[in-house]
Amino acid sequence: xxxxxxTVWKCLQNFAEEVRELHGTTDVPYLExxxxxxxxxxxxxxxxxxxxxxxxxxHWPALQKWTLDYLRRCVGSKTVxxxxxPNGYADAVYKNKFVMPEERTMKFGDFLDIVExxxxxxxxxxxxxxxxxxxxxxxxxxxDVESHIPWMSEALGxxxxxxxxxxGESAAVTSLHKDHYENLYCVVAGEKHFILHPPSDRPFIxxxxxxxxxxxxxxxxSFEVVDQESVDKVPWIPVDPLEPDLSLYPAxxxxxxxxxxxxxxxMLYLPSLWxxxxxxxxxxxxxxxxxxxxxxxxxxxxxxLDSLSKVVGNS
Numbered sequence: 030x031x032x033x034x035x036t037v038w039k040c041l042q043n044f045a046e047e048v049r050e051l052h053g054t055t056d057v058p059y060l061e062x063x064x065x066x067x068x069x070x071x072x073x074x075x076x077x078x079x080x081x082x083x084x085x086x087x088h089w090p091a092l093q094k095w096t097l098d099y100l101r102r103c104v105g106s107k108t109v110x111x112x113x114x115p116n117g118y119a120d121a122v123y124k125n126k127f128v129m130p131e132e133r134t135m136k137f138g139d140f141l142d143i144v145e146x147x148x149x150x151x152x153x154x155x156x157x158x159x160x161x162x163x164x165x166x167x168x169x170x171x172x173d174v175e176s177h178i179p180w181m182s183e184a185l186g187x188x189x190x191x192x193x194x195x196x197g198e199s200a201a202v203t204s205l206h207k208d209h210y211e212n213l214y215c216v217v218a219g220e221k222h223f224i225l226h227p228p229s230d231r232p233f234i235x236x237x238x239x240x241x242x243x244x245x246x247x248x249x250x251s252f253e254v255v256d257q258e259s260v261d262k263v264p265w266i267p268v269d270p271l272e273p274d275l276s277l278y279p280a281x282x283x284x285x286x287x288x289x290x291x292x293x294x295x296m297l298y299l300p301s302l303w304x305x306x307x308x309x310x311x312x313x314x315x316x317x318x319x320x321x322x323x324x325x326x327x328x329x330x331x332x333x334l335d336s337l338s339k340v341v342g343n344s
Contacts, residue, residue: 038341041232041334042283048229049285057081057225057289063296066183074184074211077300077327079225081289085296091173091217092294095314097141100170100196105138109166110158114244115252117153117200122267127239128254130155131246144198144312151250155197163194163316170194174316178213181320185211189318199311205234205266205304210319212299216291219313223297224270225287226304228331232338233283234304238262264344270306280343302331 049055063085064072073080086092112119112130119130131152140156142148156162164171177188190210205224214221226234241257268278275282291297299305301322309315322328338344 034341037337038232041337041341045229045232045283048227052076052078052227052229054078054227054229054287055285057287057297059083063180066180069180069298070184073298073300077228077302079287079289079300079303080298081291082296082298083294085178086174086215087294089174089217091170091316094173095170095217097145097312100314101138101141104167104169105136105141107137107166108134109137109140109156110162111135111140112155112157112201113152113246114155114201115152117155117198117202118204119155119157119201120206121202121204122237122239122265124254125239126242126254126256127263127265129241129243131244131252132158133246144196152246152252153198153200155195155201157193157195157197157201157203159191159193159319161191161193163192167194174215174217178318181211181213181318185320185323187320190321191319193317193319195309195315195317196312197309199309199313201309203305203307205268205270205306207302207304208319209301209322211301211322212297212317212319214291214297214299214317215315216293216295216297217314217316218293219310219315220290220292221297221310221313221315222308223287223289223291223299224306225289225299226284228302228304228327228334230284230304231331231334232341232343233280234266234343235268235278235280236264236344237267239265266304302327 058080060082111133113133114130143154241260242254244252245255273281
């Protein structure tokens with residue numbers, strides 16, 4: 030019967046397959062040089078396709094200067110925000126709750142002691158605050174990078190909404206999610222491992238509603254999960270792309286995730302609304318630039334896709 034959930038499901042499967050075949054979402058291309066603003070707008074922004082760009086920030090002093098020793102000398106005495114979890118998963122589903130990290134303030138030098146294994150402290154530590162923490166908490170480091178990416182700013186006609194600094198332990202993992210930003214992710218030291226899904230995979234990526242909670246560290250160093258009782262439930266993705274449980278989430282088996290490693294000196298363009306899961310090498314240092322997406326027709330297409338996904342039961 031026309032319009033039945035099974036018919037809609039088949040249409041969504043065909044749609045995702047056509048996107049993979051015709052739209053070039055079967056791999057992540059490498060560019061040897063940054064494109065011109067016009068080329069980037071035409072070939073990547075408009076088509077909402079990721080790419081890895083080499084030689085895009087060779088001129089940054091950070092590439093040579095940002096060792097842990099240099100960072101310690103430059104900002105080691107500053108108090109910064111650090112996310113702490115027992116297992117490395119911040120902002121992720123744990124025991125049927127959406128659990129956020131303990132947000133701890135500490136001297137940056139003390140944080141580096143933990144990363145360099147000079148201090149043994151329970152938990153996994155990650156500098157990941159995403160409110161333009163590079164400009165807000167580490168302004169001394171801006172001179173070693175750039176406050177924006179000129180060709181991206183020209184292509185979009187605006188400067189980034191946030192510039193973020195990332196540094197942490199290898200156990201720190203970013204769970205599968207999407208953002209409403211055009212993201213330029215620059216690895217300065219180490220490497221990042223991304224698992225990517227195009228927006229067309231939304232029908233096969235499950236969402237469930239979870240009670241928000243946070244980790245709290247007790248005096249003995251143990252962690253407990255504390256509910257945020259006054260906060261409404263939030264939607265989040267329960268599937269772990271590293272070990273997907275297809276008995277619980279069989280639709281995820283329809284996806285063909287892309288795997289890409291971004292190494293020091295490389296920049297990933299991660300388009301808005303792409304789902305991504307992130308791991309890293311120990312002590313990896315990165316800077317990313319978030320440009321707010323245009324809420325144009327592609328946003329409305331995604332909203333339609335999201336609504337149809339709920340019709341077929343993959344909320």
